[in-house]
Amino acid sequence: MKIISFDDIAQMEQRYRATFVNSLWGFRNLSLIGTCDEKQNVNFAVFNSLNHLGANPSLASITIRPPEVNRHTYQNILYSKYFTVNNVTKEIYKAAHQTSARYPLLINEAEVNGLKTIWNKKYNVPYIDESSIVLVMKYEQHIELTINNTVLLIASLQEIIFKNNVIDEDGFVNHLAANSINCVGLDAYYESNLISRLPYAKPNNS
Amino acid sequence: MKIISFDDIAQMEQRYRATFVNSLWGFRNLSLIGTCDEKQNVNFAVFNSLNHLGANPSLASITIRPPEVNRHTYQNILYSKYFTVNNVTKEIYKAAHQTSARYPLLINEAEVNGLKTIWNKKYNVPYIDESSIVLVMKYEQHIELTINNTVLLIASLQEIIFKNNVIDEDGFVNHLAANSINCVGLDAYYESNLISRLPYAKPNNS
Numbered sequence: 093m094k095i096i097s098f099d100d101i102a103q104m105e106q107r108y109r110a111t112f113v114n115s116l117w118g119f120r121n122l123s124l125i126g127t128c129d130e131k132q133n134v135n136f137a138v139f140n141s142l143n144h145l146g147a148n149p150s151l152a153s154i155t156i157r158p159p160e161v162n163r164h165t166y167q168n169i170l171y172s173k174y175f176t177v178n179n180v181t182k183e184i185y186k187a188a189h190q191t192s193a194r195y196p197l198l199i200n201e202a203e204v205n206g207l208k209t210i211w212n213k214k215y216n217v218p219y220i221d222e223s224s225i226v227l228v229m230k231y232e233q234h235i236e237l238t239i240n241n242t243v244l245l246i247a248s249l250q251e252i253i254f255k256n257n258v259i260d261e262d263g264f265v266n267h268l269a270a271n272s273i274n275c276v277g278l279d280a281y282y283e284s285n286l287i288s289r290l291p292y293a294k295p296n297n298s
Numbered sequence: 299m300k301i302i303s304f305d306d307i308a309q310m311e312q313r314y315r316a317t318f319v320n321s322l323w324g325f326r327n328l329s330l331i332g333t334c335d336e337k338q339n340v341n342f343a344v345f346n347s348l349n350h351l352g353a354n355p356s357l358a359s360i361t362i363r364p365p366e367v368n369r370h371t372y373q374n375i376l377y378s379k380y381f382t383v384n385n386v387t388k389e390i391y392k393a394a395h396q397t398s399a400r401y402p403l404l405i406n407e408a409e410v411n412g413l414k415t416i417w418n419k420k421y422n423v424p425y426i427d428e429s430s431i432v433l434v435m436k437y438e439q440h441i442e443l444t445i446n447n448t449v450l451l452i453a454s455l456q457e458i459i460f461k462n463n464v465i466d467e468d469g470f471v472n473h474l475a476a477n478s479i480n481c482v483g484l485d486a487y488y489e490s491n492l493i494s495r496l497p498y499a500k501p502n503n504s
Contacts, residue, residue, distance in 0.1 A: 237441075249307065
């Protein structure tokens with residue numbers, strides 16, 4: 093075994109440390125978050141911080157970097173309250189990655205990269221036609237994490253738009269059938285294979 | 299495309315909804331969190347909510363369910379301040395899953411399931427010998443998410459104990475070399491294959 097100490101981390105070159113720490117925690121889900129501003133200008137941005145908070149009510153959080161940097165997604169969610177979470181499939185991961193480039197405010201990052209945007213009239217939100225699982229989310233609250241000036245944004249699940257055959261009989265969402273991929277850090281994309289689903293754990297010998 | 303509405307979700311049978319919502323967001327990392335109490339009784343629990351918060355300082359969060367339920371991990375972290383995050387590899391995923399069973403307070407969930415616990419004297423924390431990446435974390439703060447009575451616990455990275463060959467030249471942590479697996483929901487375990495690492499995205503034609 094080798095050890096990297098606190099001091100070693102502090103002395104890492106900035107880009108090396110960003111790559112190292114971002115990838116340290118392991119695999120994460122990957123989504124395109126779709127929002128719009130007051131003129132219904134559409135914005136899409138790739139996120140890997142979607143985190144389950146609870147099933148009843150159905151809540152998730154996303155983490156947003158310091159909002160004083162121009163953050164279209166954050167501003168739009170605070171304005172319009174509704175947004176979409178679009179799963180990234182193997183077919184569209186290059187386009188999803190490319191949405192992280194710094195495009196001008198009025199550019200639709202999805203369409204400029206070849207993805208088709210659909211407008212959902214019920215919630216007034218844009219979503220990605222190529223995604224196989226689209227979640228319509230409603231802003232609930234945000235919490236400023238003063239420790240590093242990030243924001244935890246909490247949202248509730250409103251509706252799911254999905255392609256056939258991605259939900260198993262017991263309610264399990266089959267992300268292999270959905271062709272969802274995952275990521276490590278900011279630039280590494282992976283496809284997965286099921287090892288096993290295990291039964292509910294009980295103490296041994298009980 | 300099919301639609302599941304807000305009312306459909308509300309009317310789901312409880313277990314079906316828990317399975318559905320937990321698996322909806324996609325792939326998540328998987329860790330065994332190691333803690334101890336004031337008598338150095340060791341506790342290990344499997345977590346899938348580890349989330350990157352920032353690289354400088356190096357911070358991550360975990361989400362803890364309502365703490366009035368007897369939560370050994372939470373109580374121990376508040377007491378001892380330090381804990382370990384041990385990656386779950388394909389070799390130990392069954393044991394990791396089994397730690398989620400309701401064992402008595404003084405049982406070491408890792409050892410009872412065949413894993414070897416090592417005591418780190420520098421930080422007074424237990425870790426898993428079979429893990430290829432062990433993070434020593436320090437409690438920084440916790441935030442009660444009143445919306446559903448969960449707790450967001452924020453911790454800083456102190457030290458990394460790892461096996462050879464899991465860190466690439468640019469600092470990227472190679473979770474395939476580390477044999478890390480990932481999960482969906484509470485019971486489905488996956489291994490991954492790299493599709494690609496992509497270069498930093500710039501606007502097209504720039």
